[in-house]
Amino acid sequence: MSGLALSNVEVVYDKVFLAIKGVSMEIKEGEMVALLGSNGAGKSTTLKAISGLLGPERGDITRGEIRFGDTDLRSLGAPARVDRGLVHVLEGRRVFGHLTPDENLVAAYRGGRAERSFEELRDEVYRYFPRLKERARSKAGYLSGGEQQMLAIGRALVTEPKLIMLDEPSLGLAPVLVAEIFSIIREINRKHGLTVLLVEQNAAATLEIVNRAYLIENGQIVMSGEAATLKANPDVQEFYLGSGGKVDYHAIKHYRRRKRWLA
C-alpha cells in the first residue's frame, strides 16, 4: 500500500511562524498528483513534513496526521521513511558534484536493505535517462542543469521507492527539457505504478501530465480537482496559467476580491 494521506496538517517554524495551516491531501497508490503554488506558498514545507526533513529547519508538525499506507509517518525518522518507499527529491538538484553519475547512484543505494541489485537499478536509471549514461564518467558538477536534475531523480529511483516526491524539477530548465523530464516521470508512473507527488510553480506544464492537483496559497489548500477540470477553471487560468488576458488595472479591486475568495 503506497497511498499517502495528510489530514489537517499544521507546520510551525521556529515555534512561531505558522507556515502550513491545516493541509489535507490524498494521493492514491499509482496516482500522479501535483501540488501547485507560487513562491513561499508552503509547497516545500509540505514535502518536508511528509519526508521528515523539518527538524534541521527548526520546523515542527504541531497538528494533524500523515499516513503512508497504514503507517503513521510522524513516528518515523527520515531514513525509516525512505526504507518504507517514500523518497523526496529536494529542490535544487542536490547531487555530489565531485562524484560521477555512477558514484552518485552508488551513494544513494540502500545496500543490504535493498531488494534489487545495484547494477539492475542503475541500468534501469540509464534506460530512462540515456543522456546520463553518456556522461557516466564525467563529474556530476560538470553536467548541465537538466542532466543534474535527471541524476537527482535517478538517485531517488535507486532507493526503490513506492512514492516519489519531486520539488520543482522544472526550475531553471528550458521548456524542451522540462517536457522531456516530465514525460519520463509520467512513463515511470504509468509503467511501474510509481506514485508521484509533483510540486511545481509551472502549472501549465504540470497540468498536462498529472491526474489531479491541489493548489496551495499562504499555507492553505485553496482548490483541488482533476487536471482537466482545473485547466478549464477561469480562476486557475487567470492566476496560475496566465491565460486570463491582460491585467486591467480598473479591475484590480475585483481581482483582489476574487483572490480573497479563493483563499
Ligand SMILES: Nc1ncnc2c1ncn2[C@@H]1O[C@H](COP(=O)(O)OP(=O)(O)OP(=O)(O)O)[C@@H](O)[C@H]1O
Ligand atoms: N526554515 C525555515 N524557517 C522559517 N521559515 C521558513 C523556513 N522555510 C520556509 N519558511 C517559510 O515558510 C513559508 C513557506 O515556505 P516554502 O519554502 O514551503 O514555500 P514554497 O511554496 O516551497 O516556495 P518556493 O517555491 O519559493 O520554494 C514561507 O513563508 C517561508 O518563508
